[in-house]
Amino acid sequence: MTGSRALFEALKAEGVRHIFGIPGGAIIPVYDALYDEHEIVHILTRHEQAAAHAADGYARALGKPGVCMTTSGPGATNLTTGILNAYMDSSPVVAISGQVPTKTLGTDAFQEADMLSVMLPVTKHNFIVHTVEELPATIRLAFRTAMSGRPGPVHIDLPKDVQVSSADLKIPAEITYDKLPKLEPDPEDVRMAVRMMVSAAQPVIYAGGGVIWSGASAELVQLAELLGAPVVTSLMGKGAIPEDHPLSLGMLGMHGRMAANLAVTECDLLVGIGVRFSDRATGDVRHFAPRAKIMHVDIDRVEIGKNVRVDLPVIADAKLFLRAVLAGLRLQAQKGRTSEWLERIERLRRDLSPRMDYDEVPIKPQRAVKEIMEVLGADGIVVTEVGQCQMWAAHFYQVRRPRHFISSGGLGTMGFGFPAAIGAKVARPECDVVNIAGDGSFLMNSQEMATAVVNRINVVSCIFNNGYLGMVKQWQDLFYGKRRSAVDLRGSPDFVRLAEAYGGWGDRATRPGEIGPKLREALKSGKPAILDIPIDPEEHVLPMVPAGGRLDEPILT
Amino acid sequence: MKSRIFSVLCQNVPGVMMRVSREFTRRQINLDSVTVGIEPTGLARMILIFNADDRMAEFMRRVLLRAEPVVDVEVIDPSRSIVREVALLKTKPLADDRMWKVIAEIERAGGRVLDSRNGVVIAELSGDHEEIERVVRSLGPEVLKEVARSGQVLISKE
Numbered sequence: 001m002t003g004s005r006a007l008f009e010a011l012k013a014e015g016v017r018h019i020f021g022i023p024g025g026a027i028i029p030v031y032d033a034l035y036d037e038h039e040i041v042h043i044l045t046r047h048e049q050a051a052a053h054a055a056d057g058y059a060r061a062l063g064k065p066g067v068c069m070t071t072s073g074p075g076a077t078n079l080t081t082g083i084l085n086a087y088m089d090s091s092p093v094v095a096i097s098g099q100v101p102t103k104t105l106g107t108d109a110f111q112e113a114d115m116l117s118v119m120l121p122v123t124k125h126n127f128i129v130h131t132v133e134e135l136p137a138t139i140r141l142a143f144r145t146a147m148s149g150r151p152g153p154v155h156i157d158l159p160k161d162v163q164v165s166s167a168d169l170k171i172p173a174e175i176t177y178d179k180l181p182k183l184e185p186d187p188e189d190v191r192m193a194v195r196m197m198v199s200a201a202q203p204v205i206y207a208g209g210g211v212i213w214s215g216a217s218a219e220l221v222q223l224a225e226l227l228g229a230p231v232v233t234s235l236m237g238k239g240a241i242p243e244d245h246p247l248s249l250g251m252l253g254m255h256g257r258m259a260a261n262l263a264v265t266e267c268d269l270l271v272g273i274g275v276r277f278s279d280r281a282t283g284d285v286r287h288f289a290p291r292a293k294i295m296h297v298d299i300d301r302v303e304i305g306k307n308v309r310v311d312l313p314v315i316a317d318a319k320l321f322l323r324a325v326l327a328g329l330r331l332q333a334q335k336g337r338t339s340e341w342l343e344r345i346e347r348l349r350r351d352l353s354p355r356m357d358y359d360e361v362p363i364k365p366q367r368a369v370k371e372i373m374e375v376l377g378a379d380g381i382v383v384t385e386v387g388q389c390q391m392w393a394a395h396f397y398q399v400r401r402p403r404h405f406i407s408s409g410g411l412g413t414m415g416f417g418f419p420a421a422i423g424a425k426v427a428r429p430e431c432d433v434v435n436i437a438g439d440g441s442f443l444m445n446s447q448e449m450a451t452a453v454v455n456r457i458n459v460v461s462c463i464f465n466n467g468y469l470g471m472v473k474q475w476q477d478l479f480y481g482k483r484r485s486a487v488d489l490r491g492s493p494d495f496v497r498l499a500e501a502y503g504g505w506g507d508r509a510t511r512p513g514e515i516g517p518k519l520r521e522a523l524k525s526g527k528p529a530i531l532d533i534p535i536d537p538e539e540h541v542l543p544m545v546p547a548g549g550r551l552d553e554p555i556l557t
Numbered sequence: 558m559k560s561r562i563f564s565v566l567c568q569n570v571p572g573v574m575m576r577v578s579r580e581f582t583r584r585q586i587n588l589d590s591v592t593v594g595i596e597p598t599g600l601a602r603m604i605l606i607f608n609a610d611d612r613m614a615e616f617m618r619r620v621l622l623r624a625e626p627v628v629d630v631e632v633i634d635p636s637r638s639i640v641r642e643v644a645l646l647k648t649k650p651l652a653d654d655r656m657w658k659v660i661a662e663i664e665r666a667g668g669r670v671l672d673s674r675n676g677v678v679i680a681e682l683s684g685d686h687e688e689i690e691r692v693v694r695s696l697g698p699e700v701l702k703e704v705a706r707s708g709q710v711l712i713s714k715e
Contacts (some may be wrong), residue, residue, distance in 0.1 A: 221681040
């Protein structure tokens with residue numbers, strides 16, 4: 001068996017069904033083997049960065065590894081932004097790139113890049129395969145590493161001679177990832193956690209992507225209901241609890257909901273589960289949850305105590321922790337949660353519920369989010385680009401299921417949304433997928449319209465078109481005396497005609513009432529679509545807690 | 558800030574030094590001493606010495622444990638370990654009387670002359686970091702042409 005054939009056999013043993021990629025000189029033997037491969041679908045993207053984002057979106061929508069593949073040199077380096085994006089948001093992407101033959105490594109051969117060094121700081125782990133004999137075990141280890149503990153991307157560098165050489169290879173048996181060992185919480189930690197939860201008068205749960213990756217949404221909701229504790233989430237945690245649940249307060253942080261930010265400021269116990277207390281979520285750490293004891297549950301011990309003081313650290317899988325705590329709590333006689341706190345939460349929810357029903361023209365982005373939410377319902381998947389469009393989505397959109405909100409959090413990568421939406425749609429073809437985009441961000445990977453059209457990956461990009469690099473403009477308006485520098489995006493194409501030029505569906509909604517019907521039409525068009533929504537270019541994302549500011553002191557107007 | 562000693566057990570594979578050292582580079586920590594030896598098990602043991610406050614030292618311990626090729630990180634208490642460094646010293650060509658004085662000083666410090674011709678003395682010296690530092694400083698650049706130092710190695714007394 002050649003290395004190239006073995007690669008596909010090994011990928012199938014990992015359950016891989018789709019690969020996003022672009023071939024080139026140093027990986028042609030693998031693509032030659034792909035010619036005979038009928039169980040794996042390869043989706044040719046138009047830029048390697050998009051292949052990485054698509055694999056990332058695929059992984060997040062499905063909860064299984066996403067795979068991307070490129071040639072050496074520029075093909076491989078083009079992956080790095082996408083791979084770092086996956087790393088920052090703990091997404092299990094497995095990236096494979098061709099490499100020059102082992103004999104020429106280190107000689108500056110054509111399209112050689114030292115990818116082992118380049119990928120090292122942007123992956124959970126990375127490999128170079130030196131011999132064909134190592135290949136099957138390396139693939140197994142790569143997928144296992146990507147999926148175990150805190151998920152993350154893994155890169156495999158595959159020299160051309162390894163792709164073509166043959167050996168008598170044994171491919172490991174198929175595996176499923178739910179068999180991977182999970183980290184149980186220490187029983188003493190669980191007892192302490194239960195004690196802290198029972199004695200708290202004003203508890204708040206802060207849930208993140210770790211809850212979603214461990215599949216613990218049901219347990220999270222049970223804990224919230226049992227404790228009478230409201231749930232706030234990180235950006236990655238959106239969808240961990242249905243956001244229309246009476247105990248859901250929405251996202252925390254710089255562009256979080258006021259109710260969430262105030263509840264955390266007022267609480268006496270903050271239970272962080274699968275979150276990393278990012279600076280965008282906490283604001284000034286000295287004034288973060290100032291009255292609270294903080295419990296931090298995470299699978300990655302490095303995160304605990306990194307950003308905020310922690311009173312009870314628990315290193316465990318979120319689901320196993322939640323199950324253990326629920327069992328412990330059920331044994332305790334439940335003194336009813338002080339209704340005062342729940343009344344306060346209900347009041348915060350009611351009084352600080354953000355306004356979305358604007359009728360103005362140009363359209364207000366809040367209204368556009370509302371319309372998209374109504375069309376998509378609970379089953380649709382929302383992916384976002386990065387910037388104002390993303391924060392409007394994060395702030396206003398009520399996500400009702402885990403893995404139905406996909407956004408670039410840690411790295412904040414413009415150009416992420418569209419290819420990630422393509423990946424999500426490939427992973428979950430039965431779901432409507434909408435990319436909430438800005439004009440600036442969308443243009444960073446708009447070439448993927450070709451990928452979507454050719455492969456009939458019918459996602460709809462709703463472009464919140466304000467003609468600006470809006471988030472930078474917002475910072476310049478608020479913090480730099482309105483000195484708008486290099487944020488004017490005049491010169492962008494007519495997005496309707498752009499969609500049509502690729503063979504997609506395109507239309508424009510200029511009045512709020514048109515968004516819903518036109519989005520429905522786009523979803524029914526049977527084509528990848530762009531719905532251009534010119535929005536009020538002066539609108540800011542508010543409220544906003546300035547960087548390093550206090551959560552209870554946001555800018556309101 | 559306080560001097561820290563980590564004994565890091567890791568897989569002996571190419572790139573492992575880069576994987577470990579870059580975690581320090583990222584956090585702007587300078588490694589004062591790095592030594593690597595291969596254990597009888599085939600694993601590599603790195604002895605790393607660096608300065609950090611308590612919080613950063615604990616953070617680095619966790620960060621290293623998270624790195625894939627790292628098997629274990631031991632935080633070493635110097636008072637319960639024997640720490641040694643080897644230095645090879647080479648002098649400039651010295652006049653006879655000067656040369657004998659230098660040899661005497663090295664031998665007083667427990668050093669051993671390995672070679673001497675045309676007034677150039679080559680000697681070895683082992684001891685803890687400070688002992689070696691003291692001799693090197695005392696001889697100074699007037700006398701010494703070159704100093705090769707091993708970095709610090711250690712073994713726990715327990």
